[in-house]
Amino acid sequence: MNGTRNLKIACIGAGYVGGPTMAVIAAKSPPGAVDVLVLDKSEVRVREWNSDRLPIYEPGLEELVKAQRGKNLHFSSDVDGGIRWADMIFVAVNTPTKRCGIGAGQAADMTFVEAAARRIAEVADTPKIVVEKSTVPIRTAEAIRQVLEANGRTSFAILSNPEFLAEGSAIRDLCEPDRVLIGGNVDRETDRQAVQTLVDVYAYWVPRERILTTNVWSSELSKLVANAFLAQRVSSINSVSALCEASGADVSEVARAVGMDARIGPHFLGASVGFGGSCFQKDILNLVYLCESFKLDAVACYWRQVIEMNNWQKERFTVRILHGMYNTITGKKIAVLGFAFKRDTGDTRESPAIDVCARLWEEQALLSIYDPKVDAEQIWDDLTRRCHCTRDELQQRIRLAPSAEAAAHGSHALLLLTDWEEFRALDFGQIYRSMSKPAFVFDGRNLLDAAALRQLGYVVYAVGKPIDPRLNLV
């Protein structure tokens, strides 16, 4: 039986993880069992969570939030008040890659996690269960404990409960997780009890056999390793995509044949322009830094290669465009379809589209960018930062388009950089008629039917597929 009644849960950090995770906990617990309060230092973000226009796009999220908000789900910027009120406090703040100092460009920046821990140490006036939800380097729970204990908070429990949701499918992933991982220090009675309390929360909707309990360090490390393995599969298939193009093999056929081996499995074998997102690169860099700090240089080198292969793939895609279009794209209009790092999200963090657009900008192309969910401001922010120039300078050669058709009109090439489902349904015949000829398609997601496009007259490049003889490529 579930022993958790009227548990007051707060979450510091109302981002891509904090918001959806807390909405699902609120929705899945029986009436009266939990009250959830999501806290953020950003008043703007909290206002958006309390409005009709949520700060993030995620399928199913809006319905869920609207159904629970004001009942057992609340959003507030009163972080101190929320800490005092709660029995259990999740820490779901951002842990980006460090930009300066020791470990810059690799180590995780723990500033926000530590600030949250210090805030709890300062204002909590009753014992709390602190749950590390952010992705953190191994032994962070111990650092949080030291901060708390040094401030006299000795009876607090510290648990690790990393999150495995993927953007675009966050609600489904949270409602039907492959597993929930909870790490606790079994030598401490407070932690043992706290693990049980957290297990009880998840057990409202997750089958008990999917809730794993481990020691804290295994839990922290498993999160980094899971992301490293996933990213490694994408880099592996992307390395094979280059070999396919060179040899005449088809990467989708190879992936299918290889993935049907039950020991390998079919998922995450989709060749692409490269992986993006806020997690893969950051977490592998974090793992590499960890290995280096343990003097495990060969291990660090092994994982670093996953990122190097990803960078190479993004660059390779850009070079394919340039060579395919007769070695010059100066002054040519190119339509960019998709700017988010994957479908079903408005998130652009580490999106391959940023790198590809920046490289095409350097080549003096005219870009017309369309994405169904990414805010215009976000695109300009990403590109000004990446291209090291002002928005005025960018706007001399880059436009944002209101639709895929508008982006494509008069262009020499379509680049498909995000696998939005709506791109599959475009009227490519109509688009072809509106384009300069020869009309090129560079499909960075293998989303489109290349044979059908060729029938319409397009010259098509698709990652890891046999090279179109009309392309100027070897």
Ligand SMILES: NC(=O)c1ccc[n+]([C@@H]2O[C@H](COP(=O)([O-])OP(=O)(O)OC[C@H]3O[C@@H](n4cnc5c(N)ncnc54)[C@H](O)[C@@H]3O)[C@@H](O)[C@H]2O)c1
């Ligand atoms: N985005 C994902 O898909 C995903 C999935 C699994 C795990 N993670 C991990 O979860 C963590 C959060 O990621 P995210 O994508 O939700 O980040 P995010 O940037 O979307 O959200 C973090 C929020 O924390 C707030 N914040 C930071 N410090 C604070 C403080 N001291 N007090 C109050 N609010 C504070 C920020 O204002 C921000 O709104 C990261 O460690 C990330 O690696 C992310």
Ligand SMILES: O=c1ccn([C@@H]2O[C@H](COP(=O)(O)OP(=O)(O)O[C@H]3O[C@H](CO)[C@@H](O)[C@H](O)[C@H]3O)[C@@H](O)[C@H]2O)c(=O)[nH]1
């Ligand atoms: O076969 C594939 C699968 C993915 N990708 C790309 O890889 C990136 C990451 O995709 P995905 O993992 O689906 O999204 P994320 O939201 O980044 O989720 C990852 O990162 C999260 C943050 O840590 C983890 O919680 C998730 O388990 C993990 O999948 C995206 O650019 C995808 O387009 C490919 O190119 N080919």
